[in-house]
Amino acid sequence: MRRPLTALLAVLMILLFTVAAYAGLPQDTVQANVNKVLDVLRDPKLKPESAKELKKKKLRAIYEQMFDDVELGKRTLGKNWNSLGVPQRQEFVILFRQVLEKAYIDKILAYTNEKIVYERETMVSGTQAEIQTKVVMAAKEIPITYKVILKDGSWKVYDVVVENVSLVLNYRTQFSDILAKNKPEQLLEILRKKVKGQ
Amino acid sequence: MKSHIAAVALCLALAAGCAHEPVVSDQTPSAAPKAEHTPAPAPAVAAKTAGGNLDDYQDIEDPDQGKEEEKVIIADPLEPFNRAMFQFNDKLYFWVIKPVAQGYSKAVPEKARVSVSNFYANLSFPIRFVNSLLQANFEGAASELGRFIINTVWGIGGLLDPAASKEIDLKKKQPADFGQTLGIYGVGQGFYIHWPIFGPSSPRDTVGMVGDIFLYPSIYLGPWEVWAGSRVFEKVNDASLHIGDYESLKEAAIDPYVAVRDVYVQYRLKKIQHKDGPPPPVGSGLLEDK
Numbered sequence: 001m002r003r004p005l006t007a008l009l010a011v012l013m014i015l016l017f018t019v020a021a022y023a024g025l026p027q028d029t030v031q032a033n034v035n036k037v038l039d040v041l042r043d044p045k046l047k048p049e050s051a052k053e054l055k056k057k058k059l060r061a062i063y064e065q066m067f068d069d070v071e072l073g074k075r076t077l078g079k080n081w082n083s084l085g086v087p088q089r090q091e092f093v094i095l096f097r098q099v100l101e102k103a104y105i106d107k108i109l110a111y112t113n114e115k116i117v118y119e120r121e122t123m124v125s126g127t128q129a130e131i132q133t134k135v136v137m138a139a140k141e142i143p144i145t146y147k148v149i150l151k152d153g154s155w156k157v158y159d160v161v162v163e164n165v166s167l168v169l170n171y172r173t174q175f176s177d178i179l180a181k182n183k184p185e186q187l188l189e190i191l192r193k194k195v196k197g198q
Numbered sequence: 199m200k201s202h203i204a205a206v207a208l209c210l211a212l213a214a215g216c217a218h219e220p221v222v223s224d225q226t227p228s229a230a231p232k233a234e235h236t237p238a239p240a241p242a243v244a245a246k247t248a249g250g251n252l253d254d255y256q257d258i259e260d261p262d263q264g265k266e267e268e269k270v271i272i273a274d275p276l277e278p279f280n281r282a283m284f285q286f287n288d289k290l291y292f293w294v295i296k297p298v299a300q301g302y303s304k305a306v307p308e309k310a311r312v313s314v315s316n317f318y319a320n321l322s323f324p325i326r327f328v329n330s331l332l333q334a335n336f337e338g339a340a341s342e343l344g345r346f347i348i349n350t351v352w353g354i355g356g357l358l359d360p361a362a363s364k365e366i367d368l369k370k371k372q373p374a375d376f377g378q379t380l381g382i383y384g385v386g387q388g389f390y391i392h393w394p395i396f397g398p399s400s401p402r403d404t405v406g407m408v409g410d411i412f413l414y415p416s417i418y419l420g421p422w423e424v425w426a427g428s429r430v431f432e433k434v435n436d437a438s439l440h441i442g443d444y445e446s447l448k449e450a451a452i453d454p455y456v457a458v459r460d461v462y463v464q465y466r467l468k469k470i471q472h473k474d475g476p477p478p479p480v481g482s483g484l485l486e487d488k
Contacts, residue, residue: 090255
């Protein structure tokens, strides 16, 4: 009788008091996801050109787990988020993710065993953290910082800062420039065209 | 030849003031219905959005209360001129600098080009040293002095970078420049200027760039042609080590002009906030001064 009670109590304790600890450390989460990406990229079975689509599919699945699409979209639009209708917001999130995939997938697929160093984890608040890493290459090092937020019990990436330039802020500047002169529908149209490769 | 004419026409069109119009085309009447425009989302996304996660899409309060946003905005009263210059630099890169850099990189192995880059970095030591001092970053200045002496004496005049080796570990090159010094002194960046050839800048950073020229040894070595030639070679060498950077920035951007402007602003801001940390150079400006 006593044992199940203790167990239940322990579970309750974990759930109630240590949500952050339950979610694991932010850096461990990021590192685990990055390692999964590296596993896919290094997988000899996926080396041939014909496996490229399969590779992309696997990477998409990891992206799902690793990033918080909606948070990323919200922060990228900033206060303009509210001027979009809910269906527009949903479409925006999907389109923006496709824009990012298109822009960066070849860079990621071109990875050739560069070393990734995890330098520092900084807690910004109880639910936000920054993981500083760097990619070490022959001629240079590229610092990459992942900004993560605790949502539904796991740490999700909502911004990536490469060489001190925040992805979210960079796109936000572009989007607010466009939205200052155009309607949300036109922004979506621009993104649709970008995704289609025009 | 055709493309030249096109470019001239483009520059004229841009200078004439349509430059600030983003690439927006109103939906043409012949356009297919909206549903066809939207590429099929990945199944997982569809499931997620259809799965009743609608709460996520409600109105928001600005997550960082505009704090970050305000800082990265720069006034751009010269936008039509700047956009025209951006186009000019874009063409300059794709038609001149890139082909030359590609030819050069075929002729010269990467190791040698890295050495040339080291040599020039070593040569610009006075800029980093003096500005570190002006910023009261004495540790940085000492480290720069150490790097300069070690690399000049044991690094064959700066061709190698032994100071960054594990044994000595003076890795931290201080990316100090006069524009940054002025920023740390409290001079605001003012507004955005996209210079032909030199790329993104501001009144403050332009003053900084000119100031730093006088700390660059080759200006004292002979006629200005020598200096200019040396700078051009430095930039071509630099470009040969960064082919693809500008291209991918441009490709990822929705509006490349705004994207480059923002990269510049974010980069300069970080440099002024974290003067002791060395943010590495960004390959955005064509001939952006280091």
